[in-house]
Amino acid sequence: MKPSKNKCDVLVIGTGMAGMAAALFAAQKGLSTAHAGMTGAINFSSGLLDLLGVYPIGTQAGIWKNPWEGIEALVQDMPQHPFARISKSEIRESIDEFTAFLEKNGLSYTGYPDGNALVITPAGTVKPTFRVPLSMWKGVKAYEEKSPCLIADFRGIKAFSSRQIAETLKHEWPELRNARLSLPNLKADIYPKHLAQTMESPDMLEALIRELKPHIGNVKAVGLPALLGVCKTAQILSRLETELGTDIFEIPTIPPSVAGSRIRAAFEKGLSPLKIQPFYQKQVMGFQRLPDGNFLLDVGHTEKESQIQAKGIILASGRFFGKGLHADRKQIRESIFDLPVSQPQSRSKWHDPDFLAPAGHPVNLAGLETDEYFRPLGKGGKAAYENLFAAGSILAHQDWPRMKCGSGLAIATAYKAVKEMCAYI
Ligand SMILES: Cc1cc2nc3c(=O)[nH]c(=O)nc-3n(C[C@H](O)[C@H](O)[C@H](O)COP(=O)(O)OP(=O)(O)OC[C@H]3O[C@@H](n4cnc5c(N)ncnc54)[C@H](O)[C@@H]3O)c2cc1C
Incomplete structure (x- = not known):
């Protein structure tokens, strides 16, 4: 069968938290949006929306009651962290817009205006998080x-x-x-x-x-x-x-979590009236750059079914679990565009000898380096493509599970990447 041909302003790659958020923000800004991806980690997520709970990691003193103060301390020490490229007001807008969308689609969240709440976990511990299902x-x-x-x-x-x-x-x-x-x-x-x-x-x-x-x-x-x-x-x-x-x-229960799949259900309900072209349960299998700078992407489940021509791309393909990053015996690669991945110099340095090292492992910070507009860098240290932006856990210099910033980072970087893309398109 001949592949179908489709055109859009922006193709969002990934249907995890970052991809869902990016598709929402792009469609709300009036961009014609296509959205492709296999099931992301949302179904595994606890349903809590963390912003920043822990920094520095591995210490009791690093637990933040006020995530904004935590972010200030974090970006001062780690100026390459993705949060360093987003203002506080943008982070706040992104989370407010995201939770307003969920509310409109039947899923209410709440929390303290500026504080983390402590939520009981299935292990009997409590964890700091920013927005909590009602x-x-x-x-x-x-x-x-x-x-x-x-x-x-x-x-x-x-x-x-x-x-x-x-x-x-x-x-x-x-x-x-x-x-x-x-x-x-x-x-x-x-x-x-x-x-x-x-x-x-x-x-x-x-x-x-x-x-x-x-x-x-x-x-x-x-x-x-x-x-x-x-x-x-x-x-x-x-x-x-x-x-x-x-x-x-x-x-919350351990994964797979019903609270996480409620977020997916709310998105499925709320995104369809926004006229997003869905390519769900499909993956991007290859790409070409056209002479005018547009991308032409091959999309399908196991073989090419469609071609999508996009003026710009938001890459929200996740890390190893989402398959945005792939580790072979020697190095970590980005799976679709073969973008350079910031990573420890050799495989022997990926992990701390202590498997349970409280501060985590160097490989946890691997990912894409970007410029200030969230465009992944190419080999020369400049944006690889002027119209390719990245968001979510594929970004380097963040360890979301330990810093307790998973969803907040995904939502805020998606918001910023879409905003920067609008200035480009
Ligand atoms: C077990 C678990 C518990 C969690 N608990 C919390 C929590 O308590 N609080 C919190 O804030 N966050 C939590 N999170 C994190 C959060 O839900 C997000 O997973 C995280 O922020 C990363 O999202 P992401 O969208 O960047 O990547 P992912 O969710 O990994 O999504 C990546 C997407 O990219 C797609 N993709 C990859 N390659 C291709 C390709 N070639 N073509 C098309 N699509 C492609 C994948 O199919 C997938 O849809 C949890 C996550 C997990 C796994």
Whole structure:
């Protein structure tokens, strides 16, 4: 079959957090936008939107209550960090626009205007984050106030133990209890998303209320794994609160996470009216540069199905997990354009000898160097292409899992890259 031909102002490569955000920002600015990618890490993400939680990494003193102060300290020490190329007001605008879009599409987020909130994790620790799904917010308050609280899990589900959470937190939260509930027909191997869908059925909700009631006593809040529905979470929480007379909140689960896939669902709903040309579950397989500077890209699932002619590109193809970067035996390569990748000089220097090194490994900072406009640098140290911009975890000099800045970095760099591209197109 002959490949279809398509034209756009901008092709966003990647459907992870950075790619979704870039497609949104580009379409909102009126650019004709095409969007290609396989499933990104969003489905694995906890649903929390971190901005900056930890710096320097590997120290207790590095945990920031105020992420803006953390960013100031970070960019002073690491002027190559991507946050050093974005103003605070741009970062704030990007996150406000992103969360407003989610809100409009049925997914509410909240948080402190300028502060990080501490969210209970499935390990029983707490982590600093900037924007919290509304379904988790009452857990932030319960933890702050140390109010009488029950954490419950469901017999049969794996990798979420209310007992572990209560045991880990009880030294600082004496009025924290836990319970294990038996829900009908819960199979041990059920996928989290299926369980969350099952929770939307009236029978399951009745069973949950019945099981919880005897445990309520004097508790002011009940924490449950973030499996309370995929699209109807707000209704489920409201019904539980009315029936049980307590606050109810969700606790993030380990990946794959339903809270992460709620973000994807909100995007799928909200992006389609924006007339974005979708090339989902497809990858960019090759490119040419046309004499006028436009790119011509081959796109398909396993073989070339379409050609897209784009005036500009936002490259948000992620790191190793997303496949934007590829490590062979000698070096790390960028997968589509073969752009130079900033990396340790030899493979033997990729890792610290201590596997669990608190400060992480040098390879964690590998990625694309860019100019001040977020255009990846070519071999000569100048922008490789004047109309190619990069965003998200593919960028060098950031270690998002340790710095707790994953989604904030993805959203803010996508915002800035799109803004710079608008000035170009
Ligand atoms: C387990 C886990 C937990 C997380 N928890 C949090 C959290 O608590 N808080 C937080 O803020 N962030 C969290 N994140 C991080 C966040 O969700 C993002 O994953 C991260 O910011 C990186 O996003 P990204 O869009 O840059 O890359 P990715 O999500 O990796 O997306 C890369 C995209 O590029 C596409 N791609 C690659 N090559 C091609 C190609 N040739 N053609 C087309 N498309 C291509 C991929 O298919 C994919 O869609 C978590 C992530 C993970 C994995």
